[in-house]
Amino acid sequence: MTEYKLTHHDCPVTYTLSVLGGKWKWLIIYTLSGEGTLRYGELKRNLPGITHKMLSQELKGLEAEQLIDRKEYHQIPPKVEYSLTKKAQTLIPILDLMCDWGKTNWPKANPGC
Amino acid sequence: MTEYKLTHHDCPVTYTLSVLGGKWKWLIIYTLSGEGTLRYGELKRNLPGITHKMLSQELKGLEAEQLIDRKEYHQIPPKVEYSLTKKAQTLIPILDLMCDWGKTNWPKANPGC
DNA sequence: CAGTATCCCATAAGATACTG
DNA sequence: CAGTATCTTATGGGATACTG
Numbered sequence: 267m268t269e270y271k272l273t274h275h276d277c278p279v280t281y282t283l284s285v286l287g288g289k290w291k292w293l294i295i296y297t298l299s300g301e302g303t304l305r306y307g308e309l310k311r312n313l314p315g316i317t318h319k320m321l322s323q324e325l326k327g328l329e330a331e332q333l334i335d336r337k338e339y340h341q342i343p344p345k346v347e348y349s350l351t352k353k354a355q356t357l358i359p360i361l362d363l364m365c366d367w368g369k370t371n372w373p374k375a376n377p378g379c
Numbered sequence: 380m381t382e383y384k385l386t387h388h389d390c391p392v393t394y395t396l397s398v399l400g401g402k403w404k405w406l407i408i409y410t411l412s413g414e415g416t417l418r419y420g421e422l423k424r425n426l427p428g429i430t431h432k433m434l435s436q437e438l439k440g441l442e443a444e445q446l447i448d449r450k451e452y453h454q455i456p457p458k459v460e461y462s463l464t465k466k467a468q469t470l471i472p473i474l475d476l477m478c479d480w481g482k483t484n485w486p487k488a489n490p491g492c
Numbered sequence: 493c494a495g496t497a498t499c500c501c502a503t504a505a506g507a508t509a510c511t512g
Numbered sequence: 513c514a515g516t517a518t519c520t521t522a523t524g525g526g527a528t529a530c531t532g
Contacts, residue, residue, distance in 0.1 A: 277406075277481075278477070278478045278479075278480070278481025278482045278485060279405070279406065279409050279474060279477045279478050279481055280406060280481075281481040281484075281485055282477040282478070282480050282481040282484075283405055283406070283477065285484075287402075288524085289400075289524080289525085292392065292396055293390075293392065293393060293396070296392050305493085305494090306493075306494055306495075307493065307494080317525070317526055317527080318494095318495085318526095318527090318528095319496090319497095319525070319526070319527085320524090320525065320526085322494080322495060322496080323525090338494095342493090342532090343493045343494080344493050344494050344495080344532080345493075345494085346493080346494060346495085353484065356480060356483070356484075357480065359476055360473060360476045360477060360480065361392060363472055363473045363476065364391070364392045364395040364396070364473060365391045365392050365395070366391075367391070367395050367469060367470060367473065368390075368391025368392055368393075368394040368395040369391045370469070371394075371395075371398075371466065371469075372391060372394055401504085402504085402505085418513085418514090419513075419514055419515075420513065420514075430505070430506055430507080431506095431507090431508095431514095431515085432505075432506070432507085432516090432517095433504090433505065433506085435514080435515060435516080436505095451514095455512090455513085456513040456514080457512080457513050457514050457515080458513075458514085459513085459514060459515085
């Protein structure tokens with residue numbers, strides 16, 4: 267995760283896209299930005315279509331990038347809470363613009379946000 | 380291209396990510412935003428690592444989404460120029476924020492932009 | 493409940509050759 | 513020069529079963 271095999275070596279946009287690449291990372295961060303703190307199962311319910319494998323895999327990657335905090339309560343049954351780090355919070359303005367763009371260019375009527 | 384098989388049906392962020400998904404679309408738009416108008420070969424030289432197949436494929440997709448204009452000069456040898464549509468230009472603020480984020484969080488020193 | 497591990501398949505993406 | 517077509521390989525991602 268600390269290796270960035272980019273071709274476009276010195277471009278910050280490429281760097282950002284490499285960190286947030288894949289199908290779900292932006293959406294996981296977006297979901298946590300709206301809900302604050304969520305348990306694993308809650309997060310999954312808020313991301314329709316994501317599979318168990320993808321969610322746990324992406325969460326590990328995001329944690330490694332220090333974009334999410336993982337707080338584990340050592341109890342039975344287990345409880346784990348996820349939230350955004352300060353670093354991830356600086357991505358929220360980008361997500362807000364993506365939301366605006368989506369609403370403006372949405373081919374259907376009246377999307378929520 | 381007019382079908383959006385999303386799971387997160389009513390989310391504009393998901394919609395935006397579906398339109399700009401894949402490995403190269405954001406970067407193609409970013410490159411054109413900086414250079415204005417580029418021929419096919421110039422575009423390819425400005426996108427280190429992209430293959431012939433990917434560039435032509437992504438250009439077709441972006442044209443179908445009305446994010447780029449394709450102007451063909453009927454001459455020999457052929458000349459084709461690509462530029463951003465107004466719709467794509469509204470994505471530039473997002474790319475600018477991605478650039479800022481990349482510069483701030485870049486693990487190496489002094490990236491260009 | 494919150495994960496890991498394994499198997500399998502669909503698609504993304506690369507290499508190469510050919511064409512107007 | 514600016515593409516298309518074809519073939520192959522690498523990777524992403526799904527389904528399912530198992531564990532602390």
